[in-house]
Each structure stands twice: as C-alpha cells, then as structure tokens.
Amino acid sequence: MIILGIETSCDETAASLVKDGRWVLGSAVASQLAVHKPFKGVVPELASRAHVERINSVIDEVLPRSNTKVDAIAVTTGPGLVGCLLIGTVTARMLGWVRDVPVIGVNHLEGHLFAGLVEHPGLKPPFLGLIVSGGHTELVIFKGYGRYERLGATRDDAAGEAFDKVANLLGLPFPGGPSIDRAAQRGNPTAVAFPRAWMPGTHDFSFSGLKTSVANYLHATPARKRPKVQDIAASFQEAVVNVLVKKTFAAAAAHGLTSIVIGGGVAANSRLRSVFQQSARAEQKRVYLPDLSFCTDNAAMIAAAGYYKYKKGLRRATDLQVDANLQIQNWK
C-alpha cells in the first residue's frame, strides 16, 4: 500500500511516498531557512506564504507521473502554525478529491515517533518514545499503533527551543540546534558547569533554567575571562544531552521497556546520538535513531503514521480539522 504524506506544520514544506508504512520511495523537503534567517526565528505569515509557493513542487518531486499509484494521502493536522497546517490540509483534501482516495489526518508528534519505524522493519511496539523537537519534549510509551501513555513532558521550554535561544545568546546563526552541534564538536563539554534540572520523582523536563543560566553566565563573566564560544556551546549541549539520556533510560527501566525510539529535530544532534548509543550498549537496550533526514520535519513520518491509521480503518474526513495545540491521543 502506497501513502502520499504531506507535512506543512512549521517551516518545512514536505511530501513523501511511503510503501507499507516502512519503505520510503521518495521524500522531498523544501527548506524555508533563507526566508526566516534574517528574523532569527520562524515568522508564521512568511511560513504560510512559503508553503503555498513550495507545496506543488515537493509533491511533483515525489509523484513525477500523474498516474503513479497512491492508495491514500496522509497530512499533518497539528500541532503547528494554523496558517501553515491549512496549506497542507487544503492541498491534501483537493488531491484526495481529484484522485478519489481517502485523506487521513496525522498528529505531527506521533509522526516523529513513526519516523523510528521508517526503514527499521525489526522495530515493533511496545517501545519508549522520546520526542525532542523545537516545540516539544515528551516521553511517551508507544504501546501499540495508536495506543499511547504520556509519561512526562517539559514544564517550560522544549529542548530544541533551548538550543535555538542559547545559540542566539552565543551569537551563533539560526537555526540554533545545528549551529551549537557544529560549534560543540570543537569544544570542551566540561568548560562551564551548567546546571541540570532533574525534576526528581517525575518523567518531566525543564530547560528554561539552563537557558537563563547561560544568559547569566554571559552577563556575569567578562568576554576576556570566558572560554571560547565552542566550549560554552559544548557545555550547554552536554547539560541537555545528559538530562535527556539519563531520564529516558530511567523511564525505560521503570516501565520495563527494552526498545527506545528518539524522534524530532534534536534527535539529529551528533552528541545526543552518540551518548544514546553508548548508553544503550551499557544498559542492554536498543535505541532506534531515525536517519538524519527523518529527524527534522519530513513527510515520510506522516505517511508512515497514516498507513497504520488506514489499516485500522480510520479514514474519516472529520480527522482533518487543524488544531494548533493537538496532543498525542489514542486513536478512536
């Protein structure tokens, strides 16, 4: 079964063709980096307009022939920027009508977990999912397709948001996550002892104190007394990775789960990937990290989730209402 996925929730316009929820036949992502870079962040109105300009070409890229078989279309309905979500859902509805195939709404956060299933045929639920993106940081038990238990989430900033804001404080270019990752590769992670918020007794996270601590450190320490920017970046990144890895393995142990899937843009972080892999060997767990192209926003993950929804018979059009604050919830 072949599903066309469409993703427009934030600043990436993406389309993908996925077979049986696991095999990516084609994936196209049109970045809006150049549009938002001067503003050091995503400008919602500009993002919506950029989606309109790019959506047809990304679909054409994965569906070069109009007679290419598509069994259903899956589209992100939230969470995300409402104007952006509307571009995707309107396009999906129209294509569904033209091709006479069902259109399935998909939760973007769920999509980030389904990215773990893409190209990993051995992975089956149950597993522990860690979503670490620009807007969310959540630990979820993926009990089965469409059956979830949310264990915890960030109480303030998402991990990706902390990367973006700290990069800005350090004068590193937007988007902050990849900039910090690059700088930190040449830095000393023990140069500055930034705090870790362990949130004991919970599976919750908190990153705003860490961000404030970087700001206070920069304020209080004259530039000539500071280590290099790459050392500060590496020390901040180490604090984030340390908390994410320790709390994820603690949650896996508490719930007897041996497989862990990491999804979302921050899952592309090179230090996070290597510490998760090292810890997995030490703790005898399996960690599934999506290919880098499926960590940040993409449509293959949406098509993958759409496939399992389709198989469950969830093809109703009411599914297509956009919701900026959509939470992970069980399929009904």
Ligand code: KG4
């Ligand atoms: O999943 P995503 O593409 O979009 C959302 O759903 O939010 O995640 C974007 C976030 C941004 O905050 C970005 O800075 C972060 O992921 N990110 C990274 C890296 N690549 C992207 N953070 C740390 N290291 C990276 N290599």
Ligand code: ZN
């Ligand atoms: Zn995302």
